[in-house]
Amino acid sequence: DTGVSQNPRHKITKRGQNVTFRCDPISEHNRLYWYRQTLGQGPEFLTYFQNEAQLEKSRLLSDRFSAERPKGSFSTLEIQRTEQGDSAMYLCASSRPGTGGDGYTFGSGTRLTVV
Amino acid sequence: DQQVKQNSPSLSVQEGRISILNCDYTNSMFDYFLWYKKYPAEGPTFLISISSIKDKNEDGRFTVFLNKSAKHLSLHIVPSQPGDSAVYFCAASPTGNQFYFGTGTSLTVIP
Numbered sequence: 001d002t003g004v005s006q007n008p009r010h011k012i013t014k015r016g017q018n019v020t021f022r023c024d025p026i027s028e029h030n031r032l033y034w035y036r037q038t039l040g041q042g043p044e045f046l047t048y049f050q051n052e053a054q055l056e057k058s059r060l061l062s063d064r065f066s067a068e069r070p071k072g073s074f075s076t077l078e079i080q081r082t083e084q085g086d087s088a089m090y091l092c093a094s095s096r097p098g099t100g101g102d103g104y105t106f107g108s109g110t111r112l113t114v115v
Numbered sequence: 116d117q118q119v120k121q122n123s124p125s126l127s128v129q130e131g132r133i134s135i136l137n138c139d140y141t142n143s144m145f146d147y148f149l150w151y152k153k154y155p156a157e158g159p160t161f162l163i164s165i166s167s168i169k170d171k172n173e174d175g176r177f178t179v180f181l182n183k184s185a186k187h188l189s190l191h192i193v194p195s196q197p198g199d200s201a202v203y204f205c206a207a208s209p210t211g212n213q214f215y216f217g218t219g220t221s222l223t224v225i226p
Contacts, residue, residue, distance in 0.1 A: 004158070031212075042119070042204050042216030043159065056213055091158055101149045101206060101214045106158030 002026075004107035006092050012113045013082055020078045021110045025094030032075050033104065034067055035091040036060070043091055049075060050097065082114045118142050119207050121217035129225050134192040136220050138205035141186065145207040148181060149214065150190045153202045162203070163190070195224045 005024040013019050025032050030051050035043035046065070047057045051072035061067070064082075069075040079086055090110045095103040120139045128134045136150075146167040151159035165172040165179045165188070172179050178191045192199055202221045206214040 033212075035216075040218065042121075042206070042218050043214075044216070045213045048212060058213070093158070101147060101208060101211065102161050102164040104161060104214075106160070108156065108158050 004092055004094050004105050006090075006107035006110050008110055009108065010111050010113075012115060015082055015084060015114055017082055018078065018080045019082055019112060020076050021090055021092075021112075022074060022076050023092030023094075023107060024074045025092070026105055027073075029094035029096055029105070030072065031095045031097060032069055033093040033095075034075070034077050035093065035106075037089040037091060037109070038087075046077075079112075082112075084114045087112055087114045117218070118145075118215045119205060119217040121205060121220050123220050124218070125221040125223070127223045127225060128195045130197055131194045134190075134195045134199065134222055134224070136190040136192075136203050136205075136222065138188045138190075138217055139186060140188075140207050140215075142207070142209065142215075143186070144209040145215075147208045147211045147214075148179070148188050149206045150177075150179060151204045151206060151216075152199075153204065153219070159204060192222075195222075197224045197226050200224050 007022045033048040034046040037043045049069040064080045067077045093104040093106045149164045150162040152162045153159040181188045202219045204219045206216045208214045
């Protein structure tokens with residue numbers, strides 16, 4: 001069990017560019033969550049998957065954001081036409097069904113800086 | 116619209132004493148409550164939970180209290196240890212899936 005892996009750890013991009021982050025959950029976890037954390041705030045829910053199905057999306061997830069989990073294993077989060085306000089830590093978590101937040105295992109996050 | 120609030124950004128406590136971290140929420144539909152602990156450069160790690168049918172849950176040195184009528188929960192750590200120094204987030208959810216997090220309290224335990 002290597003935990004939840006997120007890549008890259010850091011990403012610096014110019015405004016207007018597209019970026020993609022990857023999350024590899026714990027292998028037996030079929031639920032996967034994306035959260036965003038800005039400076040001085042707690043994590044904010046973006047979306048979650050059960051297997052390959054995207055079951056909930058926050059209104060924070062604008063049209064420029066898209067998340068996929070094509071085979072029910074790893075997930076990608078893409079941000080198109082990045083803006084400075086997108087600068088944040090993007091956290092992925094996974095869990096078994098029925099465990100709720102006490103079963104979440106978070107990754108170490110991808111820190112995005114938009115310049 | 117912050118549905119979960121931690122009004123103390125920081126707290127300092129002497130080693131061996133009790134640490135009390137507080138959290139307030141606004142949504143009466145919240146039924147699941149958690150505390151997470153976060154060290155720098157790491158993701159949050161689960162600490163302790165409580166559901167709305169209970170008013171107290173204890174796990175070793177950590178106890179969470181829930182007052183539903185006041186929409187308030189608290190985390191007690193006793194005795195506090197230097198390794199407890201971290202940022203603590205409370206989180207709440209109506210369903211156990213999407214969680215709303217507070218802004219965190221940075222706890223420093225002084226040796």
